Amino acid sequence: MLLIHCPYCGQRPELEFRHGGQAHVARPADPSATSIDEWADYLYLRENPKGLHAERWRHVHGCGRFFNALRDTTTDVFVSTYRCGEPRPDGGSAR
Amino acid sequence: MINLASAGLVAAPESRRWVLRGHAVAMAAAGAAFGSPLPTRAGEVAQAASSIADTARAALWLGPDEVWFITPVEDGAALEGALRTALAAVPHALVDISHRQVGLLLQGTDPAWLLNAVCPLDLSLAAFPVNCCTRTLFNKAEIVLWRTGPAAFRLETGRSFSGYVVGLLAEIAREQAA
Numbered sequence: 001m002l003l004i005h006c007p008y009c010g011q012r013p014e015l016e017f018r019h020g021g022q023a024h025v026a027r028p029a030d031p032s033a034t035s036i037d038e039w040a041d042y043l044y045l046r047e048n049p050k051g052l053h054a055e056r057w058r059h060v061h062g063c064g065r066f067f068n069a070l071r072d073t074t075t076d077v078f079v080s081t082y083r084c085g086e087p088r089p090d091g092g093s094a095r
Numbered sequence: 096m097i098n099l100a101s102a103g104l105v106a107a108p109e110s111r112r113w114v115l116r117g118h119a120v121a122m123a124a125a126g127a128a129f130g131s132p133l134p135t136r137a138g139e140v141a142q143a144a145s146s147i148a149d150t151a152r153a154a155l156w157l158g159p160d161e162v163w164f165i166t167p168v169e170d171g172a173a174l175e176g177a178l179r180t181a182l183a184a185v186p187h188a189l190v191d192i193s194h195r196q197v198g199l200l201l202q203g204t205d206p207a208w209l210l211n212a213v214c215p216l217d218l219s220l221a222a223f224p225v226n227c228c229t230r231t232l233f234n235k236a237e238i239v240l241w242r243t244g245p246a247a248f249r250l251e252t253g254r255s256f257s258g259y260v261v262g263l264l265a266e267i268a269r270e271q272a273a
C-alpha cells in the first residue's frame with residue numbers, strides 16, 4: 001500500500017487520506033476589482049500537468065489536517081509533503 | 096448484536112468523553128484542570144488520577160489542535176466542571192461526545208493480528224507502542240485505537256458503526272481460531 005507522509009503524523013496508509021485539489025490557488029484579494037474572466041479562472045481553471053503537481057491533501061481519517069503535497073502524476077510518487085502556508089518546496093510555479 | 100466475546104471483546108466501562116479543539120493556550124489551561132500536561136506529540140496518551148479512587152482519566156492526542164478526554168462515568172462531572180472552569184476565558188471548543196461513541200476492549204493472544212486483517216497500520220510494538228493512540232480506519236469504519244498493553248487495545252467507534260466493527264472482528268477471530 002502507498003504510504004503518505006503526513007506532516008503531523010508521519011508515514012500513514014493512503015486509505016486514511018483524501019485528495020483536495022490543486023494547492024496554492026489564491027483567492028483574489030479584492031473580488032470586486034477582479035474581471036469576470038479572472039474570477040472564472042480562479043474558480044474553474046486548474047492545471048493538469050504531466051509530472052510534478054502541488055496538491056492539497058487531507059489526513060481525514062487521522063489527524064484531520066489539510067496539508068500540501070508535491071506528487072508526480074506520471075509515477076504517483078509523493079516527492080514531498082509540507083504544511084499549508086509553506087512555499088512549494090521545488091520552487092515551481094505557484095499559480 | 097453479535098456476541099462480544101466471540102470477537103475477543105469486552106465492553107469498556109461506561110465512560111464520558113469530550114473532544115477539545117484549541118491552540119496551545121487552551122491545551123495548557125485544560126492540562127492544569129485535567130491533572131497532567133496534555134499530550135503534544137502525535138499519538139501520545141497522557142493519564143492522570145481521576146476524582147474516583149483507583150481510576151484514571153486519559154487524554155488522547157488525535158491532531159495538532161485536537162485532544163480527546165476519556166474518563167469513567169463517575170468522574171465525568173468533576174472533569175467536565177474543572178475543564179469548563181479552566182477554559183472559560185480561552186478560545187476553545189469542548190464538546191461532549193460520550194453517547195456518540197462505544198468503547199470496546201480487545202484482548203487475547205494476538206489482537207494486533209486481528210486488527211491488521213483490515214487495518215493497514217503497522218501495529219508492531221516498535222511502531223505502535225503501549226500508550227500510543229490514533230484515529231484510523233477499521234475496514235470501512237473510522238475508529239480511535241489506543242494500545243493499553245502489549246496485547247490489549249481500546250477501540251472507540253461511532254455507536255452506529257459498532258455492530259459492523261464487532262461483527263467483522265468476530266469473523267476475523269473465527270479465522271484466527273481456525
Ligand SMILES: [Zn+2]
Pocket residue numbers: 006007008009010059062063064065
Ligand atoms: Zn495526520
